[in-house]
Amino acid sequence: MxxxxxxxxxxxxxxxxxxxxxxxxxxxxxxxxxxxxxxxxxxxxxxxxxxxxxxxxxxxxxxxxxxxxxxxxxxxxxxxxxxxxxxxxxxxxxxxxxxxxxxxxxxxxxxxxxxxxxxxxxxxxxxxxxxxxxxxxxxxxxxxxxxxxxxxxxxxxxxxxxxxxxxxxxxxxxxxxxxxxxxxxxxxxxxxxxxxxxxxxxxxxxxxxxxxxxxxxxxxxxxxxxxxxxxxxxxxxxxxxKERCADWCLYKPTSRQLRAHRDRPLHEGSPTVKGLLSVQRRHRRLRQDKRRGKAAHARLHLLDGDCHRSCSEIEHSAYAADETK
Structure with a gap:
């Protein structure tokens, strides 16, 4: 061929x-x-x-x-x-x-x-x-x-x-x-x-x-x-x-409650609860800085950004809110 x-x-x-x-x-x-x-x-x-x-x-x-x-x-x-x-x-x-x-x-x-x-x-x-x-x-x-x-x-x-x-x-x-x-x-x-x-x-x-x-x-x-x-x-x-066990989509993980960035959504609740969560974050950072030997001060920055309050004031207001309920 x-x-x-x-x-x-x-x-x-x-x-x-x-x-x-x-x-x-x-x-x-x-x-x-x-x-x-x-x-x-x-x-x-x-x-x-x-x-x-x-x-x-x-x-x-x-x-x-x-x-x-x-x-x-x-x-x-x-x-x-x-x-x-x-x-x-x-x-x-x-x-x-x-x-x-x-x-x-x-x-x-x-x-x-x-x-x-x-x-x-x-x-x-x-x-x-x-x-x-x-x-x-x-x-x-x-x-x-x-x-x-x-x-x-x-x-x-x-x-x-x-x-x-x-x-x-x-x-x-x-x-x-x-x-x-x-x-x-x-x-x-x-x-x-x-x-x-x-x-x-x-x-x-x-x-x-x-x-x-x-x-x-x-x-x-x-x-x-x-x-x-x-x-x-x-x-x-x-x-x-998943239809039988649908609870996984109803609750958010705990990690979402303690976010370090203000632009991300915090835990759903009253402003008092949000303030307490912010205080917890600040205190956690303060303890970490003390272990590292750094000088740090924990202050609570509210969402409106125009005033500062101490931790005891926030806790007192939270307790007062609970008693009124």
Whole structure:
């Protein structure tokens, strides 16, 4: 078969099993070079939807790099990686033909539990190293730049150079530039990755990739994990539990009663109670300063800001208010 015939055929129409390894590498490089040449002739601007993705995934150079990235820092603790390294080239050739023919072994998921620094236990469904984890890194090598460029600036975590510290710096910058906003909302989605609809991911990939063979590859490999029924039952049980135990939303924590900043809301109650809370804060700071050897004086600054009263006067007025009741 001539080179022109290889270029005209679809990637799934080529009989890859009958070709030797050297011929497979030559045909793949031929198709990728023709695609890059077509982009260069158009001025070098890449199309909105990438093509020839499956050919780039099957290139041995990308597979070797994906293999090195997947086992970085895990060689000592993973026996599967050490066994894979004994037949590394053979396994990568086998993975190359799996990608080109879209014939993979049955998916095998193992459930593991990891405890985060905050004490939260996460349930992780992982696959075996070969061929699945190598394939995942291979996809990110080919399409990582395209996918990351489509995200907004304030997308953090699991992105190189945009981790937790980058997000904290962004929040501090927003609060410094907008002093009228003194709060930010921190929330979490329960079972976020497990409950993500596959149809949404599929439509998002189709808007970035026009290679139908790659979409089929994603449906076979990544969408094989289904947890919709378990997630729905879990969320329903949690919503019922919150309805039965709704007291958590009626009371505010004790920490909100003793705030150090005047611009933040104090405990709900009469002005006398607010004054007593302010006195308690001042006395606590006075004791702390005395331990440190500093000179400090506790004075009560009322909300109107035009007068000062001693602690005994406030306590006396509070007792008088109670007796009148």
């Amino acid at each position: 001539t080179d022109q015939e290889y270029l005209k055929l679809n990637v799934l129409e080529i009989d890859w099993k009958s070709l030797p390894d050297e011929e497979i590498d030559r045909v793949l490089q031929l198709r990728v070079d023709a695609y890059e040449l077509h982009i260069a002739e158009r001025g070098g601007k890449r199309p909105k939807r990438e093509g020839y993705v499956l050919e780039r995934l099957a290139l041995m150079s990308n597979l070797r790099k994906a293999d090195d990235d997947a086992q970085e820092g895990k060689l000592k603790e993973n026996r599967g990686i050490r066994r894979h390294n004994q037949r590394k080239e053979k396994d990568l050739r086998l993975l190359q033909k799996m990608i080109l023919t879209l014939k993979f072994p049955p998916p095998h998921y193992e459930t593991m539990y990891r405890k985060t620094d905050a004490g939260k236990v996460r349930e992780i469904a992982k696959q075996r190293y070969f061929p699945w984890r190598i394939l995942h890194h291979d996809i990110m090598i080919v399409l990582g730049v395209k996918l990351y460029s489509s995200l907004i600036m304030d997308t953090f975590a699991c992105i190189k150079g945009k981790g937790l510290h980058f997000g904290v710096k962004r929040i501090k910058r927003f609060m410094r530039l907008n002093p009228e906003y003194r709060w930010f909302w921190k929330t979490d989605f329960k079972k976020y990755y497990q409950s993500m609809p596959h149809a949404v991911i599929d439509s998002g990939l189709e808007s970035k990739v026009k290679d139908e063979a790659f979409i089929m590859l994603v449906e076979i490999t990544l969408f094989s994990y289904v947890s919709s029924e378990d997630i729905e039952n879990l969320l329903e049980e949690e919503s019922l539990r």
